[in-house]
Amino acid sequence: MHDVPLDGYDIRILNFLLEDSQIPRLELAEKVGLSSSQCFRRLKRLEEVGIIERYAAVLNKEKAGLEITASIMVQYRKSEVNAREKTLELIQDTSEIYECYSITGEYDFMLRVHCKRMNEFNVLVNKTFQTSFISGLHSYMLLSCFKSKQNLTL
Numbered sequence: 679m680h681d682v683p684l685d686g687y688d689i690r691i692l693n694f695l696l697e698d699s700q701i702p703r704l705e706l707a708e709k710v711g712l713s714s715s716q717c718f719r720r721l722k723r724l725e726e727v728g729i730i731e732r733y734a735a736v737l738n739k740e741k742a743g744l745e746i747t748a749s750i751m752v753q754y755r756k757s758e759v760n761a762r763e764k765t766l767e768l769i770q771d772t773s774e775i776y777e778c779y780s781i782t783g784e785y786d787f788m789l790r791v792h793c794k795r796m797n798e799f800n801v802l803v804n805k806t807f808q809t810s811f812i813s814g815l816h817s818y819m820l821l822s823c824f825k826s827k828q829n830l831t832l
Contacts (some may be wrong), residue, residue: 749800775791
């Protein structure tokens with residue numbers, strides 16, 4: 679897909695939506711400096727061309743009861759038939775995994791997981807991922823978040 683040209687109004691619309699996806703559309707138009715109909719047309723275009731994929735709520739993980747956040751590096755066994763597909767299927771089927779990235783380097787995937795308690799994380803690492811098709815696993819407990827940026831620089 680080709681880059682979609684964005685002007686200053688589009689970028690302001692996107693930044694306001696990244697701050698609050700439920701901002702009333704009239705308030706959004708006012709903040710952006712457009713009439714409501716112009717703002718609505720631009721918003722629809724951003725949705726139709728796929729720049730806005732979806733709208734989502736951002737949860738406070740602690741208040742939602744998710745005390746453990748970790749990154750897990752996973753390496754699948756290259757010598758086993760369909761190991762990559764089996765690993766991806768396991769990742770898809772594991773509810774504690776919120777993000778999965780294919781990466782370069784020693785490991786094949788980087789996962790971001792959220793667990794309610796340490797025993798849930800322990801089961802994930804010591805049982806769920808102990809399979810014949812996974813050859814390596816390394817986890818990092820995420821202690822404090824100093825920066826979590828929702829707004830993209832366009």
